[in-house]
Amino acid sequence: MSNLTDLTMAEAxxxxxxxxxxxVDLTKAHLEAIEGAGAxxxxxxxxxxxxxxxAAQSDNRxxxxxxxxxxxxxxxxxxxxCTRDVQTTASSHILQGFTPTYESxxxxxxxxxxxxxxxxxxxxxxAMGSSNETSYFEPxxxxxxxxxxxxxxxxxxxxxxxSASVAARLCVGxxxxxxxxxxxxxxxxxxxxxxKPTYGRCSRWGIVAFASSLDQAGPMTRTVRDAAIxxxxxxxxxxxxxxxxxxxxxxxEAELGKDVRGLKIGIPTEYRxxxxxxxxxxxxxxxxxxxxxxGAEIVDISLPHTKYALPAYYIIAPAEASSxxxxxxxxxxxxxxxxxxxxxxxxxxxxxxxxxxxEVKRRVLIGTYVLSAGYYDAYYIKxxxxxxxxxxxxxxxxxxxxxxxxxxxxxxxFGIGDRxxxxxxxxxxxxxxxxxxxxxxxGISIPAGxxxxxxxxxxxxIGRAFDEQTLFRLGSVVEQAAAFKASPVNWxxxxx
Numbered sequence: 001m002s003n004l005t006d007l008t009m010a011e012a013x014x015x016x017x018x019x020x021x022x023x024v025d026l027t028k029a030h031l032e033a034i035e036g037a038g039a040x041x042x043x044x045x046x047x048x049x050x051x052x053x054x055a056a057q058s059d060n061r062x063x064x065x066x067x068x069x070x071x072x073x074x075x076x077x078x079x080x081x082c083t084r085d086v087q088t089t090a091s092s093h094i095l096q097g098f099t100p101t102y103e104s105x106x107x108x109x110x111x112x113x114x115x116x117x118x119x120x121x122x123x124x125x126x127a128m129g130s131s132n133e134t135s136y137f138e139p140x141x142x143x144x145x146x147x148x149x150x151x152x153x154x155x156x157x158x159x160x161x162x163s164a165s166v167a168a169r170l171c172v173g174x175x176x177x178x179x180x181x182x183x184x185x186x187x188x189x190x191x192x193x194x195x196k197p198t199y200g201r202c203s204r205w206g207i208v209a210f211a212s213s214l215d216q217a218g219p220m221t222r223t224v225r226d227a228a229i230x231x232x233x234x235x236x237x238x239x240x241x242x243x244x245x246x247x248x249x250x251x252x253e254a255e256l257g258k259d260v261r262g263l264k265i266g267i268p269t270e271y272r273x274x275x276x277x278x279x280x281x282x283x284x285x286x287x288x289x290x291x292x293x294x295g296a297e298i299v300d301i302s303l304p305h306t307k308y309a310l311p312a313y314y315i316i317a318p319a320e321a322s323s324x325x326x327x328x329x330x331x332x333x334x335x336x337x338x339x340x341x342x343x344x345x346x347x348x349x350x351x352x353x354x355x356x357x358x359e360v361k362r363r364v365l366i367g368t369y370v371l372s373a374g375y376y377d378a379y380y381i382k383x384x385x386x387x388x389x390x391x392x393x394x395x396x397x398x399x400x401x402x403x404x405x406x407x408x409x410x411x412x413x414f415g416i417g418d419r420x421x422x423x424x425x426x427x428x429x430x431x432x433x434x435x436x437x438x439x440x441x442x443g444i445s446i447p448a449g450x451x452x453x454x455x456x457x458x459x460x461x462i463g464r465a466f467d468e469q470t471l472f473r474l475g476s477v478v479e480q481a482a483a484f485k486a487s488p489v490n491w492x493x494x495x496x
Contacts, residue, residue, distance in 0.1 A: 004029035005169040009073055011225035012172055016072045022057035023072030027051050027116055029328075030074040033170050034118060039495035040141050040184045042165040044079045045087050046119040054116045061114065070233045071114030076165045076174035079120035080127055080158075081107045081217075082206040086117075090208045091135040092125045094328045094335045094355025104206025105238045106175060106217045113233040118171055121161030125357045126325065127210040130185060130429040132160025133420055134359040142190060142413050143168040143488040146453040150491075153413040153455075156186030156429075162220050163190040167488060173221040173230050177207060179214045180313055181408075182434025184445035188221055188408035188458025191447040191486060193227045193475070196433075198466045199440035200245035203238035211320035212243070214313075214437045224446065224475045228252035231468065247466060252369055255469045256476045261295030263474065266401035270306035271432060273410065279451045280407045287405055287448060287459045290481035291474065299401050303393045306435055308386045313368050313434040314427060315383035321360075322367025328355065362423065391439040391469055398464050403474055406432050408445040408458035436462055444471045448482040456486065 004026050007015065015021055030049050051074065058072040070085060080098040089095045090293035103111070111117070123175045124134040132140040140160040142153040144167070155164040159176030163186035166174050178184040187194025195218045202217040219230035232252050238244040267288060272281070274362040288298050329334040330351030331344075337354045338347040356364070370379040377393035397404070411430055419426045435444040442465070459478060463471040 005033050007172065008223050009172040009229055010223070012073060017067070023050060023055040023062065026072060026073050027118070029057035030118055030171055031455060036493040037168055037170055037491040040143060040164050040168055041138055042121055042140055042161045042168070042170060043076070043119040044089055044091060044122050044137050044161070047086055047117055050086070051116050053210070058114050058116065067116035068112065069229065070110055072116065073114065073173065074116045074118050074171050076119060076121045076162055076171040077107055077117050078123055078159055078162050078175050078177060080123060080177050080208045081116065081175060082208070083107055083120065086120065088120065088124045088208070090355065091123045091137055092360070093136045093353065094351065096136070096335060098334050102206060105203035105236065105240065106234050107206065109236055110233050110469055115233070121165055123161055123164060124210060124262045125360050126208065126321070127158035127182055128321065129157040129177055130181070130362050130426050131419065132157040132186070133416060134357055136357060139414070139416055140164050143492060144190060144413060144455055145204065145488070145491065146455060149453070152416045154189065154416055156189035156413065158182040160221060161187050163187055163192055163194070166192045166220050166222060169374070173219055175217060175234070176220045177215055177217050178437065179317060179351065180437050181208050181430040182330060183218045183220060184408050184433050184443055184458070184460060185201050185429055187445040188447070188456065189413040191456030191484065192220055192222055193224055193447065194218065194445045195227045195231055195468070196436060196443045197231060197235060197444045197468055200243050201235050201442070201466065201468070203236060203241040203244050205238055205241040209324040211317040212324060213320060214317060216437070219248060223470060224479045225253060225256055227444070228256060228472050234380055237286065250469050252468060252472050255472045258473050259295070259478055260291070263296045263403065263470070264299050264342065265291050265296050265474070266299050266301035266402040266404040268301050268303045268306065268396055268406060270303050271406045275433060277411055280410065283449045283457050283459065284405070286405050287478055290478055291405065294477045296474070301397050301401060303397060303435070305386065305389045305393050309390055309435045309438060310427060312383040312386040312390070313430070313438060314366070315379050316387065318363040318367035319371050319380050320367070322364045325360070325364055328352065338494035366410050387438045390435055392430070394439045394441060403470055404462040406460045406462065408432060408460040412453065412455035412457055413450045432460060441465055442468045442471055443473045446475050446482070447484040448478060449484065450486055
């Protein structure tokens with residue numbers, strides 16, 4: 001039943017409701033696909049027994065007419081979400097073997113709606129990275145390859161395991177988290193849809209924190225419709241999360257196909273960066289034409305503080321990471337490295353030195369530095385002021401337009417190892433995405449074309465706070481106009 005893995009989430013839902021196949025059949029097909037995809041290194045932990053148990057329960061609910069919105073859907077969960085009785089590592093040595101006794105709110109919402117977790121996906125350690133090369137469990141490999149070239153490519157990060165598993169048809173959808181682009185950038189690199197919702201739309205409770213004022217969970221799927229279905233399940237108000245916003249969750253799927261005539265779409269001048277790939281520029285122009293043809297009005301806009309976004313982000317995010325990661329000390333859970341039970345300082349130092357990888361240490365050091373006496377005002381406070389200016393830019397622009405169209409990334413996927421020695425070059429991957437997190441806005445990446453090497457490229461739509469509905473309407477138009485039907489050629493089964 002390998003053809004079952006070709007179904008989108010919406011198609012699988014319809015097939016289950018029509019009883020064309022069972023949830024157990026659908027789950028088994030995806031578990032078999034995962035077994036044959038070891039070469040991609042998408043998963044840190046597989047949960048086949050749990051998946052089949054939940055699939056049987058789904059079949060019972062379907063049979064009794066009690067289906068949830070995600071009933072029987074085989075999904076992958078980024079290993080940043082705490083999952084009850086299933087190891088949660090954040091792809092870090094320091095959390096290896098940690099098994100939570102509780103479930104994150106987002107993953108619990110999905111379970112309550114009938115979703116079936118196939119396993120936990122690989123990521124950049126503590127979500128710190130743009131290529132999924134900082135994982136303690138080795139890099140994830142992008143299922144896409146350049147035409148005529150077997151060079152292994154990065155899937156983007158930090159949600160690279162989730163994006164690669166969706167692109168390779170190992171699941172119908174996956175959860176991701178986005179701190180500076182970590183859903184949208186890997187979605188663009190692997191030819192799938194990725195949604196970063198408004199900050200506060202999805203609960204952060206039970207998600208291992210990177211930067212608390214920036215982190216947001218979201219869906220990664222093959223189509224805009226699937227993303228709408230999945231976000232509707234993931235989103236909720238959560239009194240356990242002080243940053244959760246008490247607002248009703250709309251029926252996002254109902255927005256698809258609605259008229260976009262009269263909507264104004266902004267094209268920001270500042271996103272035309274020096275050295276932009278001409279293919280990206282051409283695709284961006286095509287995206288504007290597609291929306292114009294559908295009746296939307298294209299408007300040139302300015303977001304004048306955009307050029308300061310990356311520097312501000314790489315002060316604020318490491319500062320918050322430095323604080324959040326202070327809890328990993330070898331005392332209560334996770335790795336413990338010490339030669340003496342009496343020397344607590346030695347325990348802290350050796351555990352953190354051995355438990356954290358190079359990129360995590362780099363960001364903790366940067367964050368500690370900018371928060372230190374004498375530098376707090378010069379760096380951290382100034383970055384927060386810049387953040388306010390960036391948010392104000394968007395507020396001003398959204399008085400004139402309904403959404404903003406930009407590229408998702410400045411290039412297609414690059415080779416594993418190509419940029420690991422140049423952190424600044426790696427950080428530049430987030431140039432089009434970090435502003436959305438700094439301003440707390442929603443964004444969606446839609447696969448819209450292929451470059452000259454046959455690799456996917458994405459377009460990004462940015463919306464007003466809590467107006468994901470408009471993004472789904474516009475995203476559906478872009479998706480239909482782009483008619484992106486390409487998929488990676490399966491080389492990994494033979495490699496496995």
